[in-house]
Amino acid sequence: MPLRDLLLGLAVIVIWALNIIVIKLGVDDLPPLLLTTLRFMLVAALLVPFHPVARHQLPFLALLSMTFGSLHFALLFIGLGQAEAGTGALLVQMGTPFATLLAVIFLKERLGPRRLAGLALSFAGIVVLAGGPTLPSPLPLAILLLSALGWAISQLLIKQGPTIPPLALAGWVALFAIPQVALGSWLFESDHLEALRGAGWAGWGAVFYTAVMSSIVAYGVWYGLLRRHPVNRVVPLTLLVPVMAVFLGAWLLDDSLGIHKLAGGGLVIAGIALIVVKFGSGKKKATTRRQRRTNA
Structure with a gap:
């Protein structure tokens, strides 16, 4: 990967790591569901007019808005309001x-020894985190894990669904998610006008940053990198996001950096690395190409 593209990839990682910090600050200034609604409104306003989709794709986008918009993003904002940013x-x-x-259960994908070890390490990391003081109480813990589940379900839907350009998908999912999250805010949050009038730079900055920087700028650059380079060279960079978020939380928000968080977080990241990184695949491909040239 050229140095320019590597720096672009690292810039995206910084944007996404800071996104966790920004959300944490934002939900201290605005109710989380109201903040999520405003974020979706801005994303939809900036993307939908410029990225039309076919009519037959709308039901799929509406379904995805429930898992990706409401289940993942809304619960992420709620959970981060009650947990340390790094955790x-x-x-x-x-x-x-x-x-x-989910891919093993519903798509009948094979689970080899390496990925099985990755799953074991990841869940062991959660157990280690559970033994430390930084893990949130059971309710926000469940909310954040449900947010992760919402992301996972969404990835399977995207894999099986129609091919839609990433920014079009982001815009239309946001549009369909607006009434869902707004209804949740109306039912479970109060004093919306007062919250909007009293919001400061943290609340409105979070709306702008999470919508423009994290969703539009970062994803635009990221999918450009995926078009130019093999997936297994780009995707492993995402392993740096939680690492950076942990240290940014300690630096900017005075989050704790105890042994349970470092050890448990290390196990989670190591497990995910075993799942997503294809070790030695490049050598195998190069060997195969050399063998083909020799045979020819």
Whole structure:
């Protein structure tokens, strides 16, 4: 990967790691579901007019808005309001092991020894985190794990569903998610006008950052990298997101950095690395190509 693209990839990782910190600050200034609604409104306004989709794709996008919009994003914002930023970032990474298990159950994908070991390490990391003081109480813990499950279900739906350009998908999912999350905010949150009038730079900054920087700018750059490079060279960079979020949380928000968080987080990340990184695949492909040239 050229240095320019590597730096672009690292810039995306920084944006996504900071996104966790920004959400944490934002939900301290605005109710989480109201903040999520405003985020979706801005994403939809910026993307939907410029990224039309076919009519037959609308039911799929409406379904995805329930799992990706409401289940993943709304619960992520709620959970981060009650957990440390770094711990929340680590828990949400469980979406990858969940997606792996769902693919085995519903798509009949094979689970080899390496991926099985990755699953075991990931869940062992959660057990280690559970022994430390930074793990949130059972309710926010369940909320963050459900958010990770929502992400995992969404990945399977995207894999099986129609091919839709990423920014079109983000915009239309946001549009369909607006009434769902807004209804939740109306039912479970109060004093919306007062909250909007009293919101400061943290609340409105979170709306802008999570919508524009994290969803539009970062994903736009990321999918450009995926088009130019093999997936197994780009995707492993995402393992840096929770690592950076943990240290940014400690630096900017005074989150704790205890042995349970470091050890448990290390196990989670190591497990996910075993699941997503294809070790030695490049050498095998190169050997295969050389053998073909020799045989020819």
